[in-house]
Amino acid sequence: MRRVLGFLILAAILLAIAFAIGAIPGTLVATVGTLTISLSLPLAILALLVTIIVVYLVLRLIGLIFSVPSRFGRGRHERQQRQGDRAITRAMVAIAAADPRTALRESDRARRLLPQAPLARLVSAEANRLAGRPEEAEAEFRTLTEQQDSAFLGYRGLLRQAIDQQDWPLAADLARRAEVAHPGAPWLRAERARLALRTGSWAEALTLTGPEAPRAVMATAAAEAATDPIEALRLAKDAFNADSSLTPAALAYARRLRLAREERRSDKVVVTAWTAAPHPELAEFYLDTETDPIVRMKRAEQLAGAKPAHPETHLMLARAALAAKLVGEARRQADLALAGGLDQRRVWLLKADIEEAASEGPLAGTGEAEGAALRTALRRIPAAQPDPRWHCTACGTDHAVWHPACPACGVLGRVDWVAPRRGENASQVALIDRTAVSGDVAAPGSRR
Numbered sequence: 001m002r003r004v005l006g007f008l009i010l011a012a013i014l015l016a017i018a019f020a021i022g023a024i025p026g027t028l029v030a031t032v033g034t035l036t037i038s039l040s041l042p043l044a045i046l047a048l049l050v051t052i053i054v055v056y057l058v059l060r061l062i063g064l065i066f067s068v069p070s071r072f073g074r075g076r077h078e079r080q081q082r083q084g085d086r087a088i089t090r091a092m093v094a095i096a097a098a099d100p101r102t103a104l105r106e107s108d109r110a111r112r113l114l115p116q117a118p119l120a121r122l123v124s125a126e127a128n129r130l131a132g133r134p135e136e137a138e139a140e141f142r143t144l145t146e147q148q149d150s151a152f153l154g155y156r157g158l159l160r161q162a163i164d165q166q167d168w169p170l171a172a173d174l175a176r177r178a179e180v181a182h183p184g185a186p187w188l189r190a191e192r193a194r195l196a197l198r199t200g201s202w203a204e205a206l207t208l209t210g211p212e213a214p215r216a217v218m219a220t221a222a223a224e225a226a227t228d229p230i231e232a233l234r235l236a237k238d239a240f241n242a243d244s245s246l247t248p249a250a251l252a253y254a255r256r257l258r259l260a261r262e263e264r265r266s267d268k269v270v271v272t273a274w275t276a277a278p279h280p281e282l283a284e285f286y287l288d289t290e291t292d293p294i295v296r297m298k299r300a301e302q303l304a305g306a307k308p309a310h311p312e313t314h315l316m317l318a319r320a321a322l323a324a325k326l327v328g329e330a331r332r333q334a335d336l337a338l339a340g341g342l343d344q345r346r347v348w349l350l351k352a353d354i355e356e357a358a359s360e361g362p363l364a365g366t367g368e369a370e371g372a373a374l375r376t377a378l379r380r381i382p383a384a385q386p387d388p389r390w391h392c393t394a395c396g397t398d399h400a401v402w403h404p405a406c407p408a409c410g411v412l413g414r415v416d417w418v419a420p421r422r423g424e425n426a427s428q429v430a431l432i433d434r435t436a437v438s439g440d441v442a443a444p445g446s447r448r
């Protein structure tokens with residue numbers, strides 16, 4: 001209805017204009033040489049309008065003729081684009097279906113049709129990877145890294161190749177580059193954390209892992225690996241603050257403080273650690289500053305004050321007393337260690353040493369009592385509990401020294417100081433002390 005109304009109004013306006021032009025009086029006379037043309041004014045206006053329309057149509061026709069080649073080129077380009085897109089789709093389907101022959105054929109086609117398209121390069125790289133042609137795949141991924149838009153795709157592909165080839169340092173480097181190309185991808189962060197743990201890049205692992213990871217373990221390892229003494233001290237302090245019962249953390253911190261000539265603070269750290277979890281390596285470190293056996297005994301008594309009733313404290317005092325030739329005190333402390341439940345080989349061996357020293361010393365009696373005690377100690381050794389050792393609670397392997405990640409199974413933070421149960425023979429278990437992490441660094445579990 002509205003359109004009909006509009007048409008009627010337009011027709012009325014045009015009719016009015018025509019009448020207005022028709023009503024204009026006058027004549028237009030044009031003289032060219034001897035030729036004279038005379039037209040009424042309405043006819044002259046009509047002739048002008050017709051001329052304008054004809055000129056416009058002629059110009060449009062000329063434009064159309066000149067645009068034919070470019071129109072043809074655009075059509076061809078659009079056709080190529082469509083065919084290329086179809087080839088990419090088919091290649092992707094073939095890759096998903098693990099069909100390397102089709103994937104290669106279609107990706108080659110896509111690369112021919114769309115040589116500049118990053119997606120064509122990507123499917124070509126993936127097809128080559130699927131077809132077991134890593135060099136060709138790598139070349140395609142490398143080209144992708146050269147363009148800013150597709151750099152992440154390239155690094156991601158190269159990263160997977162490096163992981164397949166178990167080239168962990170290269171993988172860690174590529175993961176870092178991928179993160180720069182496209183920051184904030186959560187899976188990439190997790191991958192970087194995994195690679196940092198695997199390559200023993202503990203400082204990096206600390207920044208990448210979440211609160212579920214054993215921070216004290218990683219910070220200890222990072223402190224041990226740090227070359228800058230100030231950074232090492234900071235990391236060791238973090239480790240100790242995170243878990244004062246972790247002996248390697250306490251030792252790393254105390255050692256760094258001692259190197260910085262902060263003896264009193266170093267001693268305080270060992271005393272705190274001894275209160276949390278007495279460990280023979282702490283005692284060894286604490287007494288290490290003295291060579292005189294009597295002074296060492298005094299220092300042992302200082303440390304003993306942190307946890308006086310603990311069997312490990314009695315054992316430390318017994319050792320220090322024996323070294324200071326205080327045989328009676330050594331025997332008393334060794335007996336207290338045994339009474340405290342430390343029925344272990346190392347204690348019976350010490351008992352035997354004490355009785356041997358007693359039978360040889362200046363206060364030795366007839367030697368009969370000492371001889372009997374020595375024989376008892378020696379008899380008890382085979383039946384005693386095995387000595388505590390560093391032990392992976394994930395895979396059950398014993399280690400000569402502590403490791404942040406178990407060298408046998410790769411699990412992080414599970415090498416603990418444990419006393420084996422009676423009947424378990426620690427000496428029969430291979431003591432593995434490989435420095436390289438051979439297996440997967442698995443998700444960290446609970447320590448102790």
Ligand SMILES: [Zn+2]
Binds near residue numbers: 394395396397406408
């Ligand atoms: Zn293990």
